[in-house]
């Protein structure tokens with residue numbers, strides 16, 4: 001069986017081998033003038049696999065800089081200090097990070113820990129007066145998500161979710177085409193999101209830490225993708241679960257779920273979320289006058305695809321570099337992304353995921369948005 005890490009490495013092998021012509025910084029400034037505006041000073045919380053990827057990507061950011069860490073593993077803190085030049089005064093653990101309130105050198109905390117920890121950690125970040133960037137899924141259910149949105153609002157800080165695809169150039173181009181009606185009326189979307197999960201003892205298979213199974217981790221890409229590809233919010237959800245390995249996938253940890261959405265326009269969606277099939281990363285959007293197919297559609301890249309007009313040819317970027325630069329622009333300049341990345345957006349996905357789980361449990365069609 002292939003691990004998620006191996007799978008992602010394979011599909012993204014060239015993400016870091018960015019051709020000179022398409023370096024991320026060039027997306028922001030075609031001018032020769034070096035960027036001189038404010039830089040978002042970020043501390044990463046949770047120095048795991050994805051935290052490391054974000055830290056590496058931030059090396060080439062123009063508007064964001066890694067300046068601090070929050071970790072439960074002292075040896076990682078020392079390693080990161082050496083690797084990224086992080087001063088001792090910007091290092092925290094999970095017990096003492098509320099003191100970040102008194103640290104003017106940190107503007108935002110990027111929470112990259114297991115899903116079940118996001119809510120409490122984001123609320124503590126907000127109470128410390130820092131902007132919170134939180135990985136997907138923002139929380140493990142909509143109730144928690146709402147609490148996070150409210151806490152950040154009350155504290156007057158931004159809450160952003162690590163939806164890197166909302167900035168990815170080929171994805172943004174497809175959204176442009178759909179908005180310009182180049183595909184005609186949208187009729188159907190299919191999203192396939194999955195990989196074969198390895199180590200049965202990892203937190204992703206622990207209901208308390210993961211909040212569920214494949215749906216929370218990878219299925220969310222099809223949930224979120226359905227919304228930005230179709231450009232509407234679903235009004236009903238149906239879903240069916242299949243479990244072939246109840247030992248590995250304990251109660252509350254979904255292995256495979258198929259789900260369907262209906263939209264106000266009449267467009268329909270059919271998706272698959274799984275921890276038991278490899279290399280499943282495909283979007284297909286069908287309109288009355290055209291189509292888009294993307295594969296890979298949400299992996300780290302390069303994102304590939306074609307439409308009825310020909311191949312997608314937007315620049316290949318390191319998603320996390322672009323995301324962090326754009327999030328800095330959002331925080332400092334109020335720049336709005338094509339698809340929102342705020343807490344309300346994260347909450348919309350959680351409401352739908354709650355409905356998917358309810359549909360699995362009851363076997364009923366669940367109505368949304370009334």
Ligand code: NDP
Pocket residue numbers: 045046047048049050051070071072073076112113114115117135136137162164203209217
């Ligand atoms: P990892 O297991 O690789 O890292 C998680 C880190 O969180 C750990 O290394 C640890 O860091 C910290 N942590 C704190 N408490 C715990 C705990 N009880 N159990 C395990 N780890 C703990 O996970 P990932 O980095 O792959 O995922 C982290 C988050 O990022 C998840 O929400 C995931 O969904 C999201 N993610 C997003 C991706 C994207 O493309 N947007 C891709 C991959 C993941 P430390 O030792 O420093 O405390």
